[in-house]
Each structure stands twice: as structure tokens, then as C-alpha cells.
Amino acid sequence: MNTNEYLQALANRRTIYALDKNIKVTPERLREIVELAVQNPPSAFNSQTARAIILLENHHKILWDITTECLKERVPAEHFAGTQEKMDSFMAAAATILYYEDMNIVEGLQKQFPTYADNFPLWSMQANGMVQENVWVALELEGLGASIQHYNPLIDEKVKEAWSIPDGWKLIGQMVVGNPLAPAGEKDVADIKEHVKLYQWG
Secondary structure (H helix, E strand, C coil): CCHHHHHHHHHHCCECCCEECCCCCCHHHHHHHHHHHHHCCCCHHHCCCEEEEEEEHHHHHHHHHHHHHHHHCCCCHHHHHHHHHHHHHHHCCCEEEEEEEEHHHHHHHHHHCHHHCCCHHHHHHHHHHHHHHHHHHHHHHCCCEEEEECCCCCCHHHHHHHHCCCCCEEEEEEEEEEEECCCCCCCCCCCHHHCCCCCCCC
16 A cells, blocks of 8 residues: 555545444454554553453343443433434444543553653553544554544443453543445535644755
8 A cells, every 4th residue: 555545545534434243344453553553652651551342242242231221310311212222233243342441551551650650541542543543544454443432431331341441541432333335425525724734945
């Protein structure tokens, strides 16, 4: 892959909600993608704080059952139909990737380097975002679709109990993955000239 092909893959990565379970990527290949994405992004002081859990088949279903039950405690019954429709759409997909940050490491760095203590949580979120982006682009290249969801911290404790999540791991997001049934809709693109400036000597 050359630079232009890589940049095109970045542009092709889109949020896709209409997904089903008919993916051709094997569990082993999915794990390989996530492992490489978690292992290789830059992180402050090479701290490598990102963690990921891949939920397939019944585990994927259990996650969205948990989320549905948590939301039923918050959303009035007379308004729940739209929420249920959204939960059903996530459950129709093939997998969910849970993204975590190991806050034990972050807190250890804060104690070790107090001058930068306020920055370590921010730096860890930046690194986690790079992990998510790398996974998402790789999934796009594999022909898969995805969306990122954020039902944390509402679901945190029940998810921790269901999959024995270690103490100190902070849930950052839930990436729903599946076979795309329809392309992403049109995307409004801002005038990039207003977002990126170039200065040079001369």
C-alpha cells in the first residue's frame, strides 16, 4: 500500500449502522488486527495503556442485553421503542470490540512524574483514540463496517462482572462491527483550508 492508498483508506472509513453477522473475516484475523493496533500506536513514555476485548457470538449478544437492561432503568417505557430499535441494530451485527485504558499504569506515571500528572490521562485518551482509528481503518480494508458507541459508564459495572474485567481498567468505547448492508450516508466536509494552516520560511 502506498501513501495515497493509505490516505484513501482513511477517507473511506465511515460510521455504518446497518450491519449484519455475515462477515468473512475469521475470529483469528479479527484478533490479529486488534492486537497489532493495540501494540503499535505511540503512547506517552511508551506506557502502552490501551486494552481491548473482542466479543463474538453470544458474548456480543450479552453485551447488548446488558446495555438494554441498563437503559430500561433510565428511559421511560413510553419512549423506549426507539432505544430498543437501536439496541436491536447493534445486536444484529457480528461483534463488539470493547476499548479500555489501564488506569493503574496512568496513575503510576502520575506518581512517578508529578510535573506531568495532569497530562497523563489526556495522553492515554489520545493513544486510545489512535488504537480505535487504526482498528477501524483496518476493518474498512477488510470489507467490514463499524460504529463507535459510548454507553459507559452506565454499563461499566455489569460489563466488568460479566467478563471479569481487571480492576483499574476504564471503559472508553464500544465498537460495533459487522457486514455493511448499506453504504454510509453523505458526509458534510468542512473547508479544510480553514482547519489546516501551512507556514514556511520565505
